[in-house]
Amino acid sequence: MANKKAAVLVAGSWGTALATVLADNGMEVCLWSRREEQVTEINRRHTNSRFLKDTVLSEAIYATTSLEEAVRDAEAVILAATSASMREIAGKLQPYLPPEALLIHATKGFEVETMKRMTSVIAEELPSYDSRRIVVxxxxxxxEEVVLRCPTTIVVAAEEMEAAEAAQDLFINSHFRVYTNPDVTGVEIGGALKNIIALGAGLTDGLGFGDNAKAALMTRGLAEIARLGTAMGANPLTFAGLAGVGDLIATCTSKHSRNWRAGYMIGQGAALEEVLEKMGMVVEGVxxxxxxxxxxxRYEVAMPITDALFRVLFEGKTPEEAVEDLMGRVRTHEIEDIAQEASAKWVP
Structure with a gap:
C-alpha cells in the first residue's frame, strides 16, 4: 500500500523542516519550489543547502516545480510561504487543491498591503474551501533544530476543531509534540508580532545593553502583543502559551533567529538595506x-516598542535615540497596565 501524500509549499527552511517531520511519520512528501536548481538538488542529493546546509533529507521527500504535481492526490497541503507571497501562491493553488485535503499554513506575518492575517488571505484566494478548516x-x-529532531512543541489552531485535531495527528511524534487551540486569531497574531520584539532584542544585544534590557524588552513586548491581540479579538490566554511567550523566548534568544540577527546588525550600526542584503532570506519582522x-x-492601542522600532527601521532614528525615548516614557503601574491589556476585550 502506497504511503499517504502531503504537499509542502514552498521549499524554504521551515517548509523543508515540516516535510522532514511528515516523512518521519511515514508520509510521502512533495516539496514545491519555483527554482529548478533547488528541485534538482533535493531530488539528486537529498539536501537543501541554501537553507539547511548539509542536512540529509529523507528519501520520502522529493521536489517539483509543478504546483499541479505537488498537490495531486495530497491528503494534506502545507503552506509555508512568506507572508508577502502567500496571496499569489494560494491563488495559484486554487485550480489544483483537492477539496478534501487538509489545508495548513505555517507563516508568521501579516499581508502589509491589507493588514490581514494569513488565514484571511488564504480564504479570499480559495473561496471554494471551507475557511473554518484552515489550520494555522x-x-x-x-x-534548524526540527530537522535534527530536537524536542519541539508547537500549537495548531482552527475554527473547526476536527481540522486542528487532524493536523495534530498528522504531525505529532516522539520529538515533535503538537497541542491544539481554538483561537486562530491569537495564534496568528502571537506568531507574527513576536518577530518585532525579536528585532528589538537583537538590537539591544547589538548595542551591548545586556540581559536586563533584553528581559525588560521581552516582558513589555509580550504586553504589547497581548494588548493588540485582545483588541483584535484574541483570547489573552493564548499569549501565555506556545504561540505567545513560548515563541517569543525562542525567537528573542536564539542564534537561529533571522529577526534577532537582523536586529543585532542594526544595533551594531548597519543600515536596514545592508542587513536584508546580507541575510539573503526574508526577515518577517520588518x-x-x-x-x-x-x-x-487603527485599534487605538499603545505599542511603544513597536513604534520605536518602526522609527529606527523606516524613519532614520538611531537605535540609541529609540532606547532613550523608551526609557524616558511617562511612569505607569505594571500590574494595572497588564490587567487592562488582558481583560475586557475578548469575547469567547
Missing part, C-alpha cells in the same frame, strides 16, 4: 513592524 501551525520551532504600526493606530 505556530509556536517555538526553529527549522514587514510585520510596518503592519503592527498601522494596526496599533
Amino acid at each position: 501551525l505556530s509556536g517555538p520551532s526553529h527549522a 514587514k510585520t513592524t510596518q503592519a503592527a504600526h498601522i494596526l496599533a493606530q
